Amino acid sequence: MSSDKEAVREFWDRAACGEELYLASRDLEGYRRQRAKRYELEPYILEFADFGAWKGKDVLEIGVGLGADHQGFAEAGARLTGVDLTERAVENTLRRFELLGLKSDLRAADAEVLPFAANTFDLVYSWGVLHHTPDTPRAIEEVRRVLRAGGSARIMVYHKHSMVGFMLWIRYALLTGRVFTSLDEIYARHLESPGTKAYTVAEARRLFAKFASCEIRTVLTHGDLLESESGQRHRGALLSLARAIWPRRLVRALCPAAGLFMLIAATK
Numbered sequence: 001m002s003s004d005k006e007a008v009r010e011f012w013d014r015a016a017c018g019e020e021l022y023l024a025s026r027d028l029e030g031y032r033r034q035r036a037k038r039y040e041l042e043p044y045i046l047e048f049a050d051f052g053a054w055k056g057k058d059v060l061e062i063g064v065g066l067g068a069d070h071q072g073f074a075e076a077g078a079r080l081t082g083v084d085l086t087e088r089a090v091e092n093t094l095r096r097f098e099l100l101g102l103k104s105d106l107r108a109a110d111a112e113v114l115p116f117a118a119n120t121f122d123l124v125y126s127w128g129v130l131h132h133t134p135d136t137p138r139a140i141e142e143v144r145r146v147l148r149a150g151g152s153a154r155i156m157v158y159h160k161h162s163m164v165g166f167m168l169w170i171r172y173a174l175l176t177g178r179v180f181t182s183l184d185e186i187y188a189r190h191l192e193s194p195g196t197k198a199y200t201v202a203e204a205r206r207l208f209a210k211f212a213s214c215e216i217r218t219v220l221t222h223g224d225l226l227e228s229e230s231g232q233r234h235r236g237a238l239l240s241l242a243r244a245i246w247p248r249r250l251v252r253a254l255c256p257a258a259g260l261f262m263l264i265a266a267t268k
């Protein structure tokens with residue numbers, strides 16, 4: 001594994017996404033609460049994933065994390081496969097599934113080299129994952145390869161011109177006198193795992209150019225609106241102050257497209 005990817009793996013192996021903030025216990029109640037909190041904060045996932053539509057279909061999720069969305073596909077009756085770069089995520093999802101009596105073929109694997117034959121899945125779903133892997137275009141090519149003709153990809157990656165990016169830039173560029181720091185560098189160094197990327201809508205269209213069709217929309221998130229704890233890396237007095245004075249209504253009214261999440265629905 002390259003040192004870049006090893007750094008990503010190490011980051012997510014210290015705590016899976018949302019584990020520190022929202023998983024109080026690794027039992028049924030703990031996973032239930034984490035899932036409820038997830039959809040309270042990110043309700044648009046339910047419409048985007050559209051779990052019920054995949055009953056009886058072959059579904060692959062890349063980057064299962066704590067397994068909340070994976071549970072949605074399983075409960076809807078999909079024939080399910082899930083991968084994640086870290087054993088920690090796979091173990092969490094296996095534990096959730098064991099407690100709930102659900103089934104999936106789960107294993108540690110790399111999005112850039114998926115261990116599946118071409119034309120295997122009706123849906124490849126991935127929420128907040130492919131911008132973390134060092135070679136995102138290669139991972140997207142893998143998504144296309146394992147999809148059947150006419151199959152769907154539903155992928156969330158980060159959107160560059162977001163309020164989260166703007167706030168991080170103020171904190172790590174403006175307030176430290178390094179005003180020439182690019183947004184790319186800010187996301188890579190200060191958001192989550194090292195090397196995290198964010199894309200403009202035009203860049204995302206290019207990433208999915210080989211798909212037959214591609215629809216993209218951005219979403220203002222709880223992070224852009226400072227409505228929640230802001231991820232496992234960000235705490236402190238400055239953030240508490242920003243949370244108290246952040247003009248949420250104005251942001252919603254004037255910058256509805258400046259959300260961190262970019263939701264991409266593409267067809268092979």
Ligand SMILES: C[S@@+](CC[C@H](N)C(=O)[O-])C[C@H]1O[C@@H](n2cnc3c(N)ncnc32)[C@H](O)[C@@H]1O
Pocket residue numbers: 008009012016017018062063064065066083084085086089109110111112126127128129132133134
């Ligand atoms: C922000 S978390 C998202 C997890 C989950 N989808 C969610 O929404 O909670 C990012 C996940 O991507 C996984 N990941 C990063 N690079 C990966 C790769 N190359 N292949 C598979 N998973 C990867 C990490 O291990 C981590 O679990």
